[in-house]
Amino acid sequence: MPFHVRQFDKADFDGLWRIDQACFDPQLAYSRPELAFYMRRPGSFTLVAESAQGILGFIVAEAQRKTGHIITIDVVAEARREGVGSALLRAAEDRLLRAGAALVALETPVNNEAAIRFYKQKGYFVEKTVPGYYSGQLDALVMTKELARPVAG
Numbered sequence: 001m002p003f004h005v006r007q008f009d010k011a012d013f014d015g016l017w018r019i020d021q022a023c024f025d026p027q028l029a030y031s032r033p034e035l036a037f038y039m040r041r042p043g044s045f046t047l048v049a050e051s052a053q054g055i056l057g058f059i060v061a062e063a064q065r066k067t068g069h070i071i072t073i074d075v076v077a078e079a080r081r082e083g084v085g086s087a088l089l090r091a092a093e094d095r096l097l098r099a100g101a102a103l104v105a106l107e108t109p110v111n112n113e114a115a116i117r118f119y120k121q122k123g124y125f126v127e128k129t130v131p132g133y134y135s136g137q138l139d140a141l142v143m144t145k146e147l148a149r150p151v152a153g
């Protein structure tokens with residue numbers, strides 16, 4: 001399914017929130033105000049993957065000096081394993097690199113096997129476990145990846 005990655009537009013917000021609701025258990029999914037908060041934070045940006053059929057997924061990330069942070073990446077169930085997540089993550093990493101980040105960090109639930117495999121395949125390593133990170137109930141893995149700078153000359 002051909003798709004392209006583009007910058008978020010305000011009109012996308014409801015659709016993205018619905019995708020987030022469908023992607024995560026109620027204890028993990030963002031409320032509308034939470035999602036809006038993360039998308040509006042200084043240094044934060046949102047990229048959307050879109051096909052002729054509509055939005056397939058999105059990523060929210062933020063640049064904080066030398067460290068980039070993936071806030072969330074969500075791909076609709078029908079479009080998974082087709083490279084959408086890879087394209088979104090690559091586009092976000094490129095943008096973080098341009099913003100001066102040398103490292104990207106993220107948190108993922110310890111029981112989210114698909115996400116852990118996905119991130120490992122993209123070169124992320126498990127840094128540590130944070131007990132009770134999600135509402136005091138569920139542990140998170142913190143995963144990081146060093147961003148490669150193009151070799152000069």
Ligand SMILES: CC(C)(COP(=O)(O)OP(=O)(O)OC[C@H]1O[C@@H](n2cnc3c(N)ncnc32)[C@H](O)[C@@H]1OP(=O)(O)O)[C@@H](O)C(=O)NCCC(=O)NCCS
Pocket residue numbers: 023024072073074075076079080081082083084085086087107108109112113114115117118119121
């Ligand atoms: C994790 C997620 C973003 C991956 O998106 P995707 O579009 O399916 O990922 P891609 O198709 O680009 O996958 C790239 C590679 O990651 C690995 N991968 C992705 N999903 C996987 C799964 N369910 N099981 C095992 N490996 C997986 C594979 O190596 C895959 O390559 P392959 O399909 O050629 O084997 C998607 O499953 C998702 O949105 N899940 C729900 C939300 C979520 O958990 N987000 C992460 C929050 S921390």
